[in-house]
Amino acid sequence: MPVKAITPDYQGEKLDKFENFHGNQVVYVGWDHHLMFCAPFAYPVSPEMPFQTLLTEVMPEAFGLHPEFQDIDWESVQWKLDEADFIPQPQVALAAQGIGHKSVLRFHTPGLNGYQGAGV
Amino acid sequence: MAAKKLNIKDKYRLLTRDLDWEYSYQDRQAAFPYEEFEGIKITDWSKWEDPFRLTMDAYWKYQAEKEKKLYAIFDAFAQNNGHLNVSDPRYVNAIKLFLSAVTPLEYQAYQGFAHTGRQFGGVGARIACQMQSIDELRHVQTQIHAMSHFNKFFDGFQDFSHMHDRVWYLSVPKSFFNDARAAGPFEFMIAIGFSFEYVLTNLLFVPFMSGAAHNGDMATVTFGFSAQSDEARHMTLGLEIIKFLLEQHEDNVPIVQKWIDKWFWRGARLLSVVSMMMDYMLPNKVMSWKEAWEVYFEEAGGALFKDLARYGIRMPKYADVIEKEKEHLSHQTWWTFYTHGQATGFHTWIPSDEELDWLSEKYPETFDKYYRPRWELAKEMEAKGERFYTKALPQLCTICQVPMLFTDMDNPTQTVYRSSQYEGERYHFCSDGCKDIFDDEPEKYVQSWLPVHQIFQGNCGGPDLTGVLGEFYKMNLGADNLDMKGSPDEQRWNQWKGKA
Numbered sequence: 001m002p003v004k005a006i007t008p009d010y011q012g013e014k015l016d017k018f019e020n021f022h023g024n025q026v027v028y029v030g031w032d033h034h035l036m037f038c039a040p041f042a043y044p045v046s047p048e049m050p051f052q053t054l055l056t057e058v059m060p061e062a063f064g065l066h067p068e069f070q071d072i073d074w075e076s077v078q079w080k081l082d083e084a085d086f087i088p089q090p091q092v093a094l095a096a097q098g099i100g101h102k103s104v105l106r107f108h109t110p111g112l113n114g115y116q117g118a119g120v
Numbered sequence: 121m122a123a124k125k126l127n128i129k130d131k132y133r134l135l136t137r138d139l140d141w142e143y144s145y146q147d148r149q150a151a152f153p154y155e156e157f158e159g160i161k162i163t164d165w166s167k168w169e170d171p172f173r174l175t176m177d178a179y180w181k182y183q184a185e186k187e188k189k190l191y192a193i194f195d196a197f198a199q200n201n202g203h204l205n206v207s208d209p210r211y212v213n214a215i216k217l218f219l220s221a222v223t224p225l226e227y228q229a230y231q232g233f234a235h236t237g238r239q240f241g242g243v244g245a246r247i248a249c250q251m252q253s254i255d256e257l258r259h260v261q262t263q264i265h266a267m268s269h270f271n272k273f274f275d276g277f278q279d280f281s282h283m284h285d286r287v288w289y290l291s292v293p294k295s296f297f298n299d300a301r302a303a304g305p306f307e308f309m310i311a312i313g314f315s316f317e318y319v320l321t322n323l324l325f326v327p328f329m330s331g332a333a334h335n336g337d338m339a340t341v342t343f344g345f346s347a348q349s350d351e352a353r354h355m356t357l358g359l360e361i362i363k364f365l366l367e368q369h370e371d372n373v374p375i376v377q378k379w380i381d382k383w384f385w386r387g388a389r390l391l392s393v394v395s396m397m398m399d400y401m402l403p404n405k406v407m408s409w410k411e412a413w414e415v416y417f418e419e420a421g422g423a424l425f426k427d428l429a430r431y432g433i434r435m436p437k438y439a440d441v442i443e444k445e446k447e448h449l450s451h452q453t454w455w456t457f458y459t460h461g462q463a464t465g466f467h468t469w470i471p472s473d474e475e476l477d478w479l480s481e482k483y484p485e486t487f488d489k490y491y492r493p494r495w496e497l498a499k500e501m502e503a504k505g506e507r508f509y510t511k512a513l514p515q516l517c518t519i520c521q522v523p524m525l526f527t528d529m530d531n532p533t534q535t536v537y538r539s540s541q542y543e544g545e546r547y548h549f550c551s552d553g554c555k556d557i558f559d560d561e562p563e564k565y566v567q568s569w570l571p572v573h574q575i576f577q578g579n580c581g582g583p584d585l586t587g588v589l590g591e592f593y594k595m596n597l598g599a600d601n602l603d604m605k606g607s608p609d610e611q612r613w614n615q616w617k618g619k620a
Contacts, residue, residue, distance in 0.1 A: 003561040006157045006304070012567035014545065020577050028515040028548070030524075033533045036497060038456040039514035039523035040535065044576040062512035067497075082546070083537065102546040104515075104537060118493035119533025 018101040025101035027094065029059060032108040033119045036066050040104065047095035051088045068112045080106040128173065135175040140243035154239040158304040161369035165242030168364055171356040172248070179251055182349075183258065190262060190346045197339040198269045207335040208403035209274070209613040210604055215267055215340065216276040216466040217401070218328065221293045221393060223263045224284040228297035230256035232312060236305040245364075248357050252313075255350040266343040274609050276465050276600040283465055286580070287593050288571035289393075289457070291521045295568065296390050300383075302564070307379050309361045315383035317351070318358035319424065322416040323391055325351060327398045327406055334404040366431035373432045378560070384436030385553035388445075389520035395450035396457065399479065400471060408482035413446040438553045444529035447483055451491040456525050458498065462509040463585070465595050467604040470498050490532055507603055513572045518547045518565055519554035526550045542566065 003010055018025055025047050030040030043058055055074070063069050079086040082103050089097050099105065114120040126134070143151065155162070196202075206212060230253050237249030271277035284290045300311035329344030365372045395409035407415075425435045454468075461468035471479065476495060479487045501508045514523035528534045538549040542562040549555040558565045574580050581592035589595045599608050614620065 003563040004158055004304070005563075006154060011563045012565070014543075014566045015569060016566075016573050017545065021573075022578065024576065026573065026576065030515070030535055030537070032535075035452075035455075035527070035533055035535075036459075036494065036508075037510060038452065038459055038525045039516075040537075041512040042515045042572050042576070043512065062510060065508065065511065082539070100546075102548065104539070104548065106537070114493075114533065115497045116493040118490060120493045120497055 016102070021101075025095070027054070027099060028102070028104045029054075029063075030104065030106045031063060031066075032106055034066060034068070034109075034112075034114050036115060036120050037062070040106075045094065047100075048093045050091050050093055051097065051099070052090040054094065055090070067115060068109070071112060072109050073111075076110060078108040078110065080104075080108075132170075132173050132175055135177070136170065136247045137243055139247075148241070152239060152241045154305050155241050158306050159375055160304075160306045160365060160372055162241065163368055165240075165245070167367070168242045168244040169360055170244045170248065171360040172251075172353045174251065174353075176251075179254075186346050186349075187258075187262075190342055191265070193342040194265055194269070194339055197342075202338055203270055203273050204616060205336040205338075209609050210401065210467070210469060211335040211337065211403050212270055212274045212609070213276075213466040213468075213604070214328075214331065214397045214401040215270055215337070216274075216280075217393060217397065219263070219267050219277060220280040220283045220287070220465060221290055222324070223260055223267075224281055225293055225297050226256050226260040226263065228294075228301060229312060230254075230260065232297070232301045232308055235301070236308050239305040245361070248360075252350075252354055252357060255347075255354070259347055259350070262343050262346060266339040269339060273612065275596060275607070276467075276609075278596075279594045282594055286571075287465060287595075288463065289460075291569060291571050292393070293390060295521050296386055299386070299564075306365065309358075310365075310376060310379040311383040311386075313354070313358040314362045315380060315387050316358075317354040318362075319384065319417070319421055320387040320391060321351060321355065322420070323412055324394055326416065327394060327412055330406040331398065331402045334406050335402060362428070363431075366428075366433065370432075377433055380433065381437040381553075382557050382560075385438055385442075385551075385557065386520060388442045389522055389550075389554070392449055392453045392522060396454035399450035399482075400454040400475075405478065409450045410446045410482060413443075418443065437556070438551075441529060441551070441553070445526070447486040448490070448527065448529075448532060451479075451483075451487065451494075452525050452527070455491070455494055456514075456523055459508055459510045460514075461507075461603055462601055463589055465593070465600050467602065467607050467609060469604040470495055470502065486532070513575065515548060516570045516572050517550035517554050518568050518570065519549055519557050521568065521570060522550060524548070524550050 016026075021044055023046065024044040027043050027045055028040045029043065031037065041059075041062055043054070045054060045058060049058075060069070079088055081099060086105075149156070203212075233249045233253035233256060237246050237253055240246050240249065267277065284294055297312075300308050303311065325344065325347075329341055332338075332340035332344065362376065365376055398406065398409045398412060422435075425433065457464055458468045458470070476492060480492065483491075498508050514525075516523055524535055524537070526536050528536050536551055538552060538555040540547050540549070540555060540559055540562070542558075545566070547558055547562075547565070549558060571580070575582065575588055581587045586597065589601070590597050595601055604610055
């Protein structure tokens with residue numbers, strides 16, 4: 001439904017378009033049922049970055065503070081990309097496997113239920 | 121013989137309604153260009169009931185009297201070193217948050233009411249908006265003066281208006297008012313005059329002023345008393361505008377309902393910071409957030425909406441979700457600030473053991489199950505000398521701009537993810553409430569200034585976070601931010617009180 005504005009055909013400037021991020025795209029990553037981190041993280045990363053690099057070089061700095069992070073069996077992790085089930089290809093670039101600008105990646109770690117099993 | 125003095129009714133007529141005139145050589149529509157584009161139909165402005173029969177001369181007289189008393193108390197507070205009488209230095213952080221998050225909104229309200237006070241075709245409505253506009257300006261000034269005493273003794277007060285325009289969490293209140301002010305005058309009145317001032321304001325002012333009273337802050341309490349009679353007028357105006365719009369034309373009903381839904385939701389999200397202030401930041405607690413919500417929204421708001429039902433207005437959409445969130449909101453919000461304590465302009469801390477027990481008692485269904493474990497983890501990390509500060513930036517909701525911290529009320533350890541596509545681009549939201557607002561007017565919200573994205577785009581200084589916080593936000597790093605424990609605020613307090 002279009003905005004009702006006093007200016008005809010009003011259209012605000014899109015502040016978050018890909019072109020504004022100097023070659024990076026924003027990718028959000030959330031760990032299901034692990035609320036030690038209050039919200040999913042936002043990462044500015046190259047669309048050309050292989051998935052493996054995101055996993056081993058970008059994510060550990062922040063996620064690594066969680067006491068269960070080192071126990072994750074990455075083979076059994078269940079991923080969702082933009083709400084659909086997803087199987088990442090480690091050596092393929094993010095954009096090439098559909099992880100685009102402002103995509104959401106969620107991962108679920110069966111058997112790991114957060115600090116004290118409380119979803120923390 | 122004519123009376124020497126005009127009676128109140130005549131005086132009122134002459135000083136308000138009589139100030140309007142018929143347009144003989146100009147087009148009236150051109151004089152009030154904002155009146156029609158929102159789709160609201162006004163058939164007869166003369167039906168407007170003036171919510172308070174106050175004339176400008178009486179207004180100045182009353183306000184001047186209040187001002188005299190108020191400033192006498194501020195002086196006494198300063199001369200008697202009133203800051204030494206607060207319950208605990210942690211309390212002062214609630215005031216820092218108020219000054220940077222809420223006080224600048226009073227200024228935005230002043231600007232917003234000045235605009236609507238010009239744009240309404242009806243003179244009665246214009247005068248009422250004008251008076252509220254002046255009130256709001258007075259509230260900015262008196263709040264700044266009430267809190268200025270603390271600026272001499274505590275960190276974090278120095279650049280509140282600069283911070284309001286830039287700091288990540290302050291984009292939440294700032295964008296709320298920017299959204300209202302960028303709307304037409306009728307939506308502004310439903311957003312601020314009705315939803316905020318009438319439905320939600322008690323949840324902000326009552327806990328805040330009672331919080332000040334319970335924690336020995338006489339300057340802020342006195343400001344509260346001085347603003348109270350104004351707030352009562354603002355509530356009356358909020359109620360009048362909604363009844364007037366609903367009575368003017370039946371076509372207005374769905375438009376007004378849509379605005380109520382939107383602004384109730386935006387208001388509830390805005391109040392997240394108040395919830396954590398009540399439950400976590402006040403050393404002497406007034407009541408829990410949950411109790412406040414029950415008294416001031418469920419009971420009072422419930423009665424109001426029952427009253428409005430005869431116009432065809434129903435409870436705001438998603439009020440049921442917010443009712444469930446009252447069990448979770450303050451815990452999730454304070455945890456967000458605690459874990460981002462390196463990037464906040466005030467101090468954060470782990471609740472004391474007594475406070476944790478108080479929270480268990482007030483939130484028997486949720487606190488021990490979901491939230492106490494977080495604090496146990498935080499304590500464990502602190503004991504190891506590794507105070508927990510999150511190391512990456514959070515995803516934000518495009519509408520409310522709050523980090524995506526809200527969880528599914530039927531599955532409270534799972535973050536809610538909602539998104540929409542618009543012209544090939546994805547937009548993300550914390551809730552159905554925020555998603556609906558976007559989907560209704562995407563052209564407006566594609567321009568949301570989301571602090572995390574702005575940092576990534578290089579628009580907030582940098583290149584690292586220290587540059588953003590220190591240079592762009594103007595926080596004094598190591599003094600304004602980080603944990604209460606070991607802060608200069610705490611050290612000074614201990615010196616004043618002769619503690620180690």
